[in-house]
Amino acid sequence: MKTKGLILVLLLVASQFSIAQNVDINGFARSYEGILYDNGDFGIIQQTLNLNFEKMGDKVAFKANPMLFLYNSDSLNFRMRELYLDLYFKNFDIRIGSQQVVWGKADGVFITDIVSPLNLTEFLLPDFDEIRKAVIATKIDYYLGNSTFEAIWIPTFTPTERPQPGSIWYVQPDFPAPPTWDLSKENITPSLENSEIFLKYTALTSDIDFEIMGAYTWDDNPTLHTEKQFALDTTTMQSKLVGLNITPQHHRLTIGGGSFSSEIKGVILRGEAAYYNGKYFLTEDPLELDGNVKKDYLHYLVGADFNIGSVKLSSQFIQQTILDYDENILNEKTENTMTFLARYDMLRETLHLELFSYIGLTNEDALIRPKVTYDFDDSFSILLGSNIFVGNSNGRFGQYKNNSMVYMKIKYSF
């Protein structure tokens, strides 16, 4: 409680300081409630205050983006979404601090967009501008005409954040025997040796925009190394699996890829691909003693944005393929997904209709997200929407069938 009080006091002091220093303050206050179709429970009750403190000069700038929130409780939480300093030079910029980095041309799909890990505590439901976590990094951008060379050094690894037991988004793993967890290798000590390096070249030209990237990073998701424990079944006189020692551990990944977008006769064509070298997958191969096998992996997307009348449409086809596949791997060799977006603005852009869907082609499941937003004025809007999970219960989306919901967001921007 003292900590929360201190946070509020610090924010008040920061606000006063900001006003005195002509720091630009903007942000939003939002109330967000969702009711599950399945049982009428409130699956989401969130109150959020998001603040941006920004000051920009010719040579230096800074941004602080604190967020205060009450999520499904009356307990106040605080997160510094970003806090960084920008230094501007003639041909290059340096950004130091806690920052979110977005790469690639895909929408709602993360292929080369791997610098900032994801916060998946609410699956993929948060707005795409809220789903990433900041990383503590130094980023250097060198500019040459309409090209940019970007280098990012991250000394402190930040993993993907996953839902915890108790959350409606937590999926209980299905183990064949009771697990015992060894978390001794889960964390990565910040050090030069354990740093992550990301490089990117971007060109923005008349005919095409493209990015080429490479990364020496950590897999944001830990590999679950599993040691099986057997005991003799005295009845059958055969050995029997009685337990699992599971050791989550992050491993190094080397990734290369790129993306492009271009316009052809009014249609924006987009593509993005990444090659992951040395990713671990769970396997049932008895020769793989710790239950994992290391394979290369290809993840790519093609998409198009176009208009029919005043309706804006966008669709993407995404494929994930495990190379040198063997049948014991638990994942499918190839997983295909599509996304579809339709958006229509009316009443002088005060009423917005939108339908966004993920469609799992391999597992025959989907997440369908219709929503209607009405802007009462330039600062105040109300959104009514629904998240509908359908299809195969083993699929990425179908597994959340019971979490289909209707929701409302009331937002005040300032």
Add this chain to the structure above:
Amino acid sequence: MKTSKITTIILAIIFAGGFSVQLFAQKMTAREIIEKVYNRPEGDDQTSDLTMTLINKSGKERIRKIKQFTKEIGDMEKSIMFFLSPADVKNTSFMNWSYDDDNKNDDQWIYLPALKKTKRISSDSKSDFFMGSDFTYDDLGDRKLDDDTHKLLREETIDGVEYYVIESIPKDEDYMYTKTITWIRKDNFIGLKKEFFDEDEELLKILSIKKFEKISGFWVITNSEMKNIQKNHRTTMVLDNVQINTSISDSKFTERMMMRGM
């Protein structure tokens, strides 16, 4: 959209200023008159603050503020706009490159600060309304001289000022307007009024120029209004702090600046 033309509320209401055309007026065709309007000198670069006020039929106002820069670079014109308000679009930026080559479409990008992403967008949305205003992207853009067939309807004198009244009919039958009629001042080729007709050939919108000024030797329209007659709402556009030929750096029109802001 061609944003430089926003600064002058292009819309063919522009004009080449300066010289007296009275001696030649009788000889000019409608096409030549419109050509004079379209080829109005604008300077090599321009900076301005744009305030757009959307007014609905009950008089309620919504205000959008934009800082914009435009520059002729070789065979193209580059422009960049930074949205200052309302709050939910603050720090959004928009960049447009348009080309002298009639066969080449504009290139357009938008930077969305919340998404931290620069997206190439289609320049094919010409009938969409710009930020919910009464101006479509095409109203604000560079219409090509020969996209329409022009006809001199008559000459009129209003409040002592002589005008050409020109009818322009699009050659593309699917274009959002079936015709436009423009009142162009004879003395300086400034169009002071333009009427837009819908697909039923009913009057849809009227653009009126409220104020024009000579800045650094160039005529600039600094206050205009587009009124939707059928829906009874309107949009005003006011330009302030107009600066011309200040040698804006080419580097202003890059992704770096879109992301950084002004």
